Amino acid sequence: MxxxxxxxxxxxxxxxxxxxxxxxxxxxxxxxxxxxxxxxxxxxxxxxxxxxxxxxxxxxxxxxxxxxxxxxxxxxxxxxxxxxxxxxxxxxxxxxxxxxxxxxxxxxxxxxxxxxxxxxxxxxxxxxxxxxxxxxxxxxxxxxxxxxxxxxxxxxxxxxxxxLSEREIRSGYAELIKEALIADREFFGSLLKTDIYNVKKTQLKNHLELGIKIKAHIVEMDERESGVRKHLNLGHTLGHALESDLGYGKLTHGEAVAIGLLFSLHVSEQLFDEELPFEKLLHLLKNNRYPLHGIDYHTERLINKMKSDKKSVKSRIQMVLLTEVGLPVVKELEDSDIDKYLKSFIVRMVGK
Structure with a gap:
């Protein structure tokens, strides 16, 4: 490296x-x-x-x-x-x-x-x-x-x-899912079929090495996050805001990022009018017992948290989105757009 x-x-x-x-x-x-x-x-x-x-x-x-x-x-x-x-x-x-x-x-x-x-x-x-x-x-x-x-x-x-506890396993695999979504369609496909609590050591080592390879490659291209390294923030805009708003420890980092990944796919589908693997990811998270229900989404507070995040620019919220698996883009969004997407996301998650 x-x-x-x-x-x-x-x-x-x-x-x-x-x-x-x-x-x-x-x-x-x-x-x-x-x-x-x-x-x-x-x-x-x-x-x-x-x-x-x-x-x-x-x-x-x-x-x-x-x-x-x-x-x-x-x-x-x-x-x-x-x-x-x-x-x-x-x-x-x-x-x-x-x-x-x-x-x-x-x-x-x-x-x-x-x-x-x-x-x-x-x-x-x-x-x-x-x-x-x-x-x-x-x-x-x-x-x-x-x-x-x-x-x-x-x-x-x-x-x-x-x-590791189940909670810690969930938290870690959320970042592996993120890396697969931004860079490796085949890796993402294999994760969709994974029971993360019953992974053999050789398979876990393979998953970790794939995730590290993606991370290292991106960091070598952009060490100080002026360009493509921002793609590693997929799922983190809402994820960090939820962590902070709910109080650190209520959700683990990865559990919050997992919800953030779903939100990123939701926004991407709305913005680009493309079909993305929202339902497949939701199925993977549900099968592996990620906490997706009973979350208090206070839209105004979350938007303020997103704006104070170090990834925001001039108080405009930056989000990493996907045009398809393996093709991330960074978009600046208005508060009103985030509010709209959050509300439709909450509706979409109810009953899931």
Missing amino acids: KSSTNSYYITVGESIRFRLNEYLKKDYSSILVVSDDNVAALYMDDILRNFPGKPVFKSIVQAGEQSKNIETYYQLHTEAIKYGLDRQSLIIALGGGVVGDLAGFAAATFMRGIDYIQMPTTILAHDSSVGGKVAINHELGKNLIGNFYPPAAVIYDIDTLGS
Whole structure:
């Protein structure tokens, strides 16, 4: 994977968390492993055993999106200073997207930037760990405080995915569905036939590698999201707004994005007068028990959230839409159009 500042390897495999020294390019002065309380209980000791005789420290944050805040970010800096980290130190982000974003942003800003490694432990983090976007949330919006800061490596031990809950599996597969919709019709077709809770390890590895390949290819073309990287935001305009409006944690990121994907297909059908796989996607989500009902769609609040999103331009809402599977486009829409599409989407979802 090439970025403007470095090239880094993305390694997907089994039991590779026990061989981290094979993937480190430098002899770091010290290492800080950042994880959440759920993941640390399962895998922290495995990581620490890789570095006998080296100054290795751990920092454990509360699991959940609520940890992506300024207080936890500041606490990581405090601990890094107390532990004596310097510019030759390494931060390892061991966990899902929250830990990756939080620890990555801490690494990007500690002493103006030190190396960090992404070690995803969720399906969702296959997406967030690649591409160098790191951020924390503001109470007024998601990921509004952050940076573009590529990792030194992504080391993805898929054995750690065996401990995921159904909710976390749903959340991760929503991003795989997104990547398939924007770039790979055949991949999307295979996902339509997938029972995401009973995927064999070889099939899961294949899905993850396809998703990462799509993400990496797009990021290499447009690292700082001035063009085609915006396509990766398919489903995120409404998804982020729902997450923020309902309160972080009510829906997982991927569950909110899944609803956002349906909304994007709905708007695309209306705007381009094209038949898109809305019903097929809805069937896939229902079969895999995504929460699609009982959602409080407050249209005025959601529109305001969309306008404050970092993807909006001059308070005009930008949406990624599809003219067909594999052909995304970015459109700016008026508030009145979004209001109309939201209301017709809500009607369409009732009784589904």
